[in-house]
Amino acid sequence: MKIEGCVALVTGANRGLGQALVEALIVAGARKIYAAARDESKVLTSDPRVVPLRLDTTNPELIAAAAARANDVNLLVNNAGVLSSFRLLGGGSAALAADFRTNVFGMLDVVRAFLPVLARAERAAIVNVLSLASLASVPTMGGYSASKAAAYSITQALRAELGAQRIEVLAALPGPIDTDMVKSLDLPKASPTDVARGIVRGIAGGEEEIFPDPMAAQMGELWRSSPKEYERALGRF
C-alpha cells in the first residue's frame, strides 16, 4: 500500500502509539489523516493534514457518523485498544468483557462501517494493531491476550473475505511499547515513534504480519520457526 498521497484514519490517535502513528504517516507522505479519538479536543496538532475526529469505537452512532464524515479514507488503522483483564483465574469476567468490547467488537464494528468507503477506493488497506500476545497467551495478561488473539483471528477472516475486493488486511504485532498502557510494567519497551515507523514501513511493504520493533522481529522469527517454542516463551511472563 502506497502511503504517499493516501488518506488514513487512525483510531485512538490522541496519545500513545496512535499519536505516533499519525506522526509517522505524515512523515511518510500521507495526504490527510483523520486522527480519531473519544475526545477529539485532545488531538494536539497544528498540521493542516491532520483532521481531528470524534470516535468512540464502542459507540455505533459515533462509528456511523465517522464513516459518513471520513468518506475518503483508503487506509484504516485500528489502533484503539484497552488492557483491563490480567490473569484469567481469579479475575472476573467484567474486565475480560471490557477488553473484548474494544479490542474485538469495537475493531470489527469500525471495519464494517468503513467497508463501503474502502471499497470505493482504487487501493485500500486495513491495519489492525494487535500484539505479540495475539499469537500466544501472556498469562499475566491472559484476558487481554485472548482479546488480541480473537482480533487476530478476525484479521485472518477479513483478509480472506476482502481479498476479492483488493482490500489488504494487515496485522501489526508489536512487543511492549513505552505508553500509558503498560507504564506499570517493568519491561524493556520500544518507543512509540520507532514502533509507529516500523508499522508504516510494514504497511508500505504489504506485510501481512508486521513485527515493527526489534523484540517483535525476534519473536516473529521464533513464531515462524516454532509456534510451540513461541508459546512457551510467552508463557513465562
Ligand SMILES: NC(=O)c1ccc[n+]([C@@H]2O[C@H](COP(=O)([O-])OP(=O)(O)OC[C@H]3O[C@@H](n4cnc5c(N)ncnc54)[C@H](OP(=O)(O)O)[C@@H]3O)[C@@H](O)[C@H]2O)c1
Ligand atoms: N503498549 C504496549 O505495550 C502495546 C503492545 C502491543 C500492542 N499494543 C496495542 O497498541 C494499541 C495502542 O495502545 P497504546 O500502547 O498506545 O495504549 P494507550 O497509551 O493506553 O492508548 C490507548 C488509546 O486507545 C484509545 N481508546 C481506548 N478505548 C477506546 C475506544 N472505545 N474508542 C476510541 N479510542 C479508544 C485511548 O483513548 P482515551 O485517551 O480516550 O482513553 C488511547 O488513545 C492498542 O491496540 C494496544 O493493545 C500496545
